[in-house]
Amino acid sequence: MADSFTERPIQFTSDRIARPRPRPVLLQSPLTVAGLVLLLFFALSALLAPLLAPMDPIDQILSLRLEPPSPGHWLGMDQLGRDVLSRLLYGARISLVVGLTVVGSAGIFGTLVGLVAGYASGIGDEILMRLTDIFFAFPPLILAMAIAGALGPNLNNAMVAIAVVTWPVYARLVRAQVLSLREREFIIAARSVGASPLRILLRHLLPNSLAPILVQASFDMGGAILAAAGLSFIGFGARPPTPEWGVMISEGSKFFSTQPWLSFFPGLAILLTVTAFNLIGDGLRDAFDPRLRGNL
8 A cells, every 4th residue: 555645845934035024113103203204394395495485585565464375375474575485484494404503513512521521530520510510500591591692682693592501411411321331341341452532432432322312312403493483582583584483473473463374374383393303302212212112
C-alpha cells in the first residue's frame, strides 16, 4: 500500500511584506495633524501674500472706508479704506517672522547658557542660574513692556524684549537635561578618551537635549506671536500703518460695536496660529516621550 503522506515544501511568509508600514508617530494624532494643516495654511498664506492679496496692505480707498465684507472685499475695509484681507495676509508674514526670530534667538542663547551652567557646575553654575532667577522674578509681559518702552516702541525692539524674557526658560530646561546626562556612561567614556569639554557639549550633550528644546520652542512660537500682538495692541510693538495683527485689533477696537469684523478677523488669525503651534507642541511632546506613545 502506497504511503498516502506526501511531503510538501514549507512556505515561509515574510511579516515585513504583509505588515503595513506604520505612520510616523507625529502623524498618528488627529489634533497634531490639524495643527500641521493650520500651520501650513498660514505659512503658505504668508509666502504667497503678494499673489493672494487683492490690493496693497497700506493703499487707501477712502470712499470705501468701513465697508462690510462683500464679494469685492471678502473681509471688508478698515477705517482708512484699506483691505482687511490684504492686511491679514501680510500680517501673517510679520507674525511668523516674529515667532521664528524670537524663538531662534532666545533658544540659542538660553541653550548655550544651560549647557555651560549644567556642565561646569560650581561657581559658574551658581552665577548663571542666579542671573536667570532675576528674570524669573518679574512677570514676563510686564518685563517685556518695560524693556520695549525703554528701547522705544517698534517691532524690532518688541522682538528683543520678548526674547529677553524667553531665554531663561531654555537655560533652565537645558541645564536640567545636562545635569541628568553628564554622569551617564557615554559621557564618562568620552572624558576617558580625552574628549574636550567643547566636544562633549556639542557632540554628546546638545544632541541628547534637543527633544525638550524642540517641544518648548513649538509652544513658545505661539507665545511669541501672542506677546508681540499684545505689545503692538498697547503701543509698544509695531506701529501703524504696519499690517500687524495686534495693530489691526487695536485700530479696530474703536469700531467694535458697529464694525466688529475689523478686530474679529485678526483676532481669529492669532487664535488659530497659536492653537496650531500648541497642537504641534503637544504632538512633539507625545512623540518624544515613550511613555505616552501607547496612547497615540
